[in-house]
Amino acid sequence: MTNPYVGIKDYQLWRRSVARVETHLFDPVENPRYKIDSAMKIATAGSCFAQHISRQMQRIGFHYLIAESGEELTAQERSRRNFGVFSARYGNLYTARQLLQLFEEVFEGRTPLDTAWQRKDGKFVDPFRPLIEPDGYETEEAVREARRSHLASVKSVFLEPDIFVFTLGLTEAWRSKSDGSVFPLAPGVSAGSYDPEKYEFINFNVSDVDKDMTLFLEKLKAVNPRVKVMLTVSPVPLVATYEDRSVLVSTTYSKSVLRVVAEQMLARFDWVDYFPSYEIITGSYAGGLYYEDDYREVNSIGVAHAMRCFVKNYVSRPVEDEIATTMPPLPETPPQSGVICDEREIEMMRP
Amino acid sequence: MDNWLLVSNCNTFGLANSLRLLTNGIKIDHADYWSFRSKLDEYKQTLPQYAKVIIHPDINGLAYDFSALENLSKIPSIKFDAYHPDLCTVVAQGAMLDSPLGPFHSMIVLAAYQAGYDVRTTCSFFRRDVFERCGYFGRWDIERDQLLKTFADQGLDISSRFRIWSRGDCFMYGINHSKARPIHDIAQLYLEKCGIEPNDTDLVPSDVMTAGACYPVYPEIAEVFGVKGSYMFKVPQEYRQISLEQFVEQSFGIYSKLAPDPFLPEVHYTNRHNLVKSALMETQH
Numbered sequence: 001m002t003n004p005y006v007g008i009k010d011y012q013l014w015r016r017s018v019a020r021v022e023t024h025l026f027d028p029v030e031n032p033r034y035k036i037d038s039a040m041k042i043a044t045a046g047s048c049f050a051q052h053i054s055r056q057m058q059r060i061g062f063h064y065l066i067a068e069s070g071e072e073l074t075a076q077e078r079s080r081r082n083f084g085v086f087s088a089r090y091g092n093l094y095t096a097r098q099l100l101q102l103f104e105e106v107f108e109g110r111t112p113l114d115t116a117w118q119r120k121d122g123k124f125v126d127p128f129r130p131l132i133e134p135d136g137y138e139t140e141e142a143v144r145e146a147r148r149s150h151l152a153s154v155k156s157v158f159l160e161p162d163i164f165v166f167t168l169g170l171t172e173a174w175r176s177k178s179d180g181s182v183f184p185l186a187p188g189v190s191a192g193s194y195d196p197e198k199y200e201f202i203n204f205n206v207s208d209v210d211k212d213m214t215l216f217l218e219k220l221k222a223v224n225p226r227v228k229v230m231l232t233v234s235p236v237p238l239v240a241t242y243e244d245r246s247v248l249v250s251t252t253y254s255k256s257v258l259r260v261v262a263e264q265m266l267a268r269f270d271w272v273d274y275f276p277s278y279e280i281i282t283g284s285y286a287g288g289l290y291y292e293d294d295y296r297e298v299n300s301i302g303v304a305h306a307m308r309c310f311v312k313n314y315v316s317r318p319v320e321d322e323i324a325t326t327m328p329p330l331p332e333t334p335p336q337s338g339v340i341c342d343e344r345e346i347e348m349m350r351p
Numbered sequence: 352m353d354n355w356l357l358v359s360n361c362n363t364f365g366l367a368n369s370l371r372l373l374t375n376g377i378k379i380d381h382a383d384y385w386s387f388r389s390k391l392d393e394y395k396q397t398l399p400q401y402a403k404v405i406i407h408p409d410i411n412g413l414a415y416d417f418s419a420l421e422n423l424s425k426i427p428s429i430k431f432d433a434y435h436p437d438l439c440t441v442v443a444q445g446a447m448l449d450s451p452l453g454p455f456h457s458m459i460v461l462a463a464y465q466a467g468y469d470v471r472t473t474c475s476f477f478r479r480d481v482f483e484r485c486g487y488f489g490r491w492d493i494e495r496d497q498l499l500k501t502f503a504d505q506g507l508d509i510s511s512r513f514r515i516w517s518r519g520d521c522f523m524y525g526i527n528h529s530k531a532r533p534i535h536d537i538a539q540l541y542l543e544k545c546g547i548e549p550n551d552t553d554l555v556p557s558d559v560m561t562a563g564a565c566y567p568v569y570p571e572i573a574e575v576f577g578v579k580g581s582y583m584f585k586v587p588q589e590y591r592q593i594s595l596e597q598f599v600e601q602s603f604g605i606y607s608k609l610a611p612d613p614f615l616p617e618v619h620y621t622n623r624h625n626l627v628k629s630a631l632m633e634t635q636h
Contacts, residue, residue, distance in 0.1 A: 023518045024577030289519040304574040343385040349559040
């Protein structure tokens with residue numbers, strides 16, 4: 001008697017690879033499609049979870065591509081004005097459609113009708129990255145000028161990287177009824193004004209996201225033939241849903257769609273890989289351990305776990321480990337007793 | 352009513368109270384090693400009257416050879432240094448030397464002092480790349496395997512409990528002081544091994560270990576092992592913490608009073624201490 005599961009690998013078995021492993025040692029990455037070395041240029045984009053990935057890439061010492069560095073500014077000013085959060089100052093690209101339309105704007109002359117939204121304080125902002133410039137702009141033309149400059153930088157984010165990391169974040173979005181442009185935030189939330197005649201809610205389905213991601217990836221490969229792509233799905237739940245249902249139910253729908261599309265891209269393109277940071281953070285094995293007290297934001301322990309798995313599996317020679325490889329192996333420590341505390345110590349504990 | 356005697360190390364109080372909470376109809380007497388030793392003549396008379404004598408395996412033969420006892424059981428304690436790979440004990444003038452946090456010293460602080468670095472430079476050594484060179488991230492597997500074996504040798508399988516203890520929280524206050532929950536779990540496993548069904552309770556006795564020194568898990572190390580880290584050091588006997596800088600300053604103060612007498616880590620730590628010394632040297636060059 002035999003069955004097809006005889007001889008499967010340990011990582012295919014829950015008990016061996018999940019239940020019997022210490023939480024911080026769990027590693028779901030198997031058979032990575034490529035390796036990354038410290039000479040390769042890495043660019044990142046995506047939802048807010050992608051910001052963690054960006055920071056860690058820089059901290060670890062990868063060649064992280066920053067097309068808009070703000071090098072003339074002080075470090076404090078760069079941070080305040082969101083330089084280096086991603087490879088360019090596009091802000092959070094929550095949806096695949098946002099990514100696609102950004103690419104089309106850079107390479108194909110796509111021209112959105114909405115070019116500047118006014119804030120309550122009278123300043124103007126870019127509707128496609130409304131939070132990127134905290135001080136806003138004095139005029140609509142200043143917004144347009146800043147965007148022209150921004151798009152020139154974004155071009156190199158698509159042309160130059162060896163690895164493009166994109167974190168799929170949401171399926172819910174708001175779009176212009178006039179030209180279909182999708183915005184990262186609903187009009188009226190931080191700037192602009194909500195007019196049901198001009199804007200509408202959209203919740204993308206698998207087919208929509210599949211189409212957008214496929215199109216983007218094909219176009220990206222056409223302009224940058226050496227690029228490899230890493231897709232991740234953000235484990236951060238929706239902050240709000242416009243669907244008339246529980247935000248948790250909407251979150252499950254949204255993440256499910258994105259996870260399915262990531263899998264479809266994996267099947268379609270052999271130069272695309274999926275990094276399971278979503279599973280590392282949300283998996284039942286972690287029991288919510290990797291979330292902050294609001295059950296939404298991912299904490300530093302969770303981010304560190306995801307990045308450990310990333311470095312271990314994708315980095316051909318971890319930059320940090322270069323130090324370790326040059327040092328002798330840790331000497332064996334002779335067995336020791338040392339379990340009987342001295343009397344003064346025990347005295348403190350006596351009732 | 353059965354009467355048991357427990358003789359152990361600093362685990363004695365937590366283990367005894369856990370056994371009391373988890374059993375009915377058993378009177379449990381306890382004595383830490385030093386109490387037992389001070390009343391040895393008394394205990395020699397009463398030992399045979401106990402239905403069960405439970406000892407820490409490392410105690411056997413120190414003050415008394417328990418081997419001849421019929422109802423002898425052994426329960427080890429947790430010794431695990433993966434969270435605190437920087438700790439060592441130091442011998443000066445033939446005796447154990449106290450640091451500001453009791454018997455344990457920082458190998459980095461000690462090596463830095465011996466190399467003549469000042470407090471500020473020494474504090475700067477508490478960072479990821481130095482820890483990497485010192486091998487501080489690589490002790491988990493060897494320590495886990497040793498710990499599981501220590502308990503397995505006494506017929507106690509703590510493997511699944513170990514995974515729970517290490518989940519999101521450091522279960523150690525230092526390399527040989529565990530938190531109360533693991534001690535309670537060990538009591539439960541011991542009773543199950545004895546064929547006694549423990550009471551269905553989740554009540555854990557008070558954590559007396561916090562009266563002693565509590566070493567932080569350095570944040571860089573904590574991150575690797577999935578727990579929260581800190582550079583605040585809780586001093587023994589009082590509920591007060593000191594910063595890394597204060598810990599280094601006070602350690603240097605203790606060492607400076609000893610100079611020029613030699614003071615070295617205990618022999619068990621010699622190899623690792625040498626590695627730390629060379630790591631600091633490489634770091635400065």
